[in-house]
Amino acid sequence: MVHLAANASLDTSWEEARELNMTGTYNAFEAARQCGVRKVVFASTNHVTGFHELEGRPAGPDSPIRPDSLYGVSKAFGEALGRYYSDAFNLSVFCLRVGSFLPSPVGQPERVRGTWCSPRDLAQLVRLALLNDTVRFGIFYGVSNNDQRPWDLANAQTLLGYAPQDNAGTYWIE
Secondary structure: OEEEOOOOOOOOOHHHHHHHHHHEEEEEHHHHHHHOOOEEEEEEEHHHHHHHHHOOOOOOOOOOOOOOOOOHHHHHHHHOOOOOOOOHHHHEHHHHHHOOEOOOOOOOOOHHHHHHHHHHHHHHHHHHEEEEEOOOOEEEEEEOOOOOOOOHHHHHHHHHOOOOOOOOOOOOOO
């Protein structure tokens, strides 16, 4: 199962974060368990560790959770829930901390160009997670091969074979 739904606004209210992102994520994991699904790919967010970035510190898959918004809190809940379902019910869970997901980085601010994840690269990352039979639980950053990329992709490259094709610094519209 691939779960990409959420209210992704940093201004998400507590009610929306709870209902759409937390209850919705619980319902998705529980439905997967009840239906015998063995693998869940969960779209998380870099905002789970957003305060590291706000303080100018690098963040990685093993960094302590430091959400920068209620949206980040709701996605941290989803990662913790995924860990629980992996341990308690033997589901393989892939949490993808997706960066700035836009069709194009053209005209975007520098931060967005650094955190941009192209549709092609996100599709590759989701596909690799679905095909992987060795990872039981993992957190991976979903970002393209941008010149100013703030996150390390080593675990996604090593464990999943992720090889992002796009770079916001050299992207152009054909």
